[in-house]
Amino acid sequence: MPQFSFTEILLILVVVMILFGAGRLPEVGRSLGEGIRNFKKAFSGEEEKVKEVKGQEVKEGDKS
Template sequence: MTAIIVKSPFLLFQELGMTELLLIALVVLLLFGGRKIPELMRGLGKGIREFNDAKNNVRQEIEEGMKENPAPEKKA
């Protein structure tokens, strides 16, 4: 039998140094070009903003629902 070792995906990012990050940035620049990167970042920021708005709306609806219908008191 062989043992399967599962590593956390976050361990990969702990081992990245400055050289590796510069290499990744260079590859992204070569693949997308200087003109596409601002568009990609703008789209990423817009997506994160929409996600946070939706998350806040859900939280607000849950809090309002809890205020409208308080939990019944348990009798001792």
């Protein structure tokens, strides 16, 4: 993962404030957080489905 210096982070924050305005920043942050949460939830749900399918395949293999 790339390491950002303090100057780079500050520059990114200034650009974001210019694009969205200071009043909309909390809304943008909230939306971004929800999106990340939903992505993680969907991804972990898919992992569980894969584990279930693999478990069923192992059980079916034991019966033969």
